[in-house]
Amino acid sequence: MSVVIRDPLAEDFEQWKVLFHHYQAFYRGHIPEDTVEYTWTRFFDPDESLGAFVAEMDGKLVGLIHYLYHDSTWNKNKSCYIEDLFVDKAARGEDIGRALLLKVAERGTEEGAFRVYLHTQEYNSAGRSLYDSVLPLSSFIVYRKNLPL
Template identity: 30%
Template sequence: MYSAYAQFYEVLQTSEMRATVWTWLTDPAHEVKGLVADNDGTLVGFAHYRAFARPLAAASGLFLDDLFVAEAARGSGAADDLIDAIKVRAAEQGHSVVRWITAADNARARGLYDKVAQSTQWVTYDLTG
């Protein structure tokens, strides 16, 4: 399923990269955590998230790095369930916000996101080596 997620965003990903992420997810001390959505025991989606500091707000938040639902399960409520579970974890851990980014052309996901969260004025930049 993670491979399908990478293909959705047209990101080249190797089995070694997926193994690295799996190592993170199975290490309780690592910052990246994961959730899954299932339908009668069949995996239909996942989310990866991590805590982050918000110095200007003197608070912390949860960053939703990845959210993916298999094409056949889109519209089933799996994405809503994953976002709700992240929201619960944020509240339990005392975080002030759950934040994420998505592609501007990801219309289907943005339809959900616009219902459950508020878009912001911020523009994202990447600085690479």
């Protein structure tokens, strides 16, 4: 089985949406459908800083990664933040997560980003094992508060 890491295509929406919902469930989250649809459209807008890759195996999507660029006060170049990474359970163990991470790092290099980084939950031991092998662990602790809309 060969895996292809590529940009998403418009016709990938239904398969991508299933993967994205599984990703949300893993993190015990729920994103409203209108936000999911809006996110999808942003991947195809050249004025957006949001990007994505999908992993395809035998004609089926088995993974996704979403990233975005943002300005920094520490460097003239942008940072690349990986917001979402998910590989279908049936396809795990094929190094798809690693390939997706490396593809974002490659794209970040092409786009002139000075770093790539991500956050994860403490309980995500499988993910953390992968991240530890690709990205150095930061000493930063994340504090956050969701603001009312």
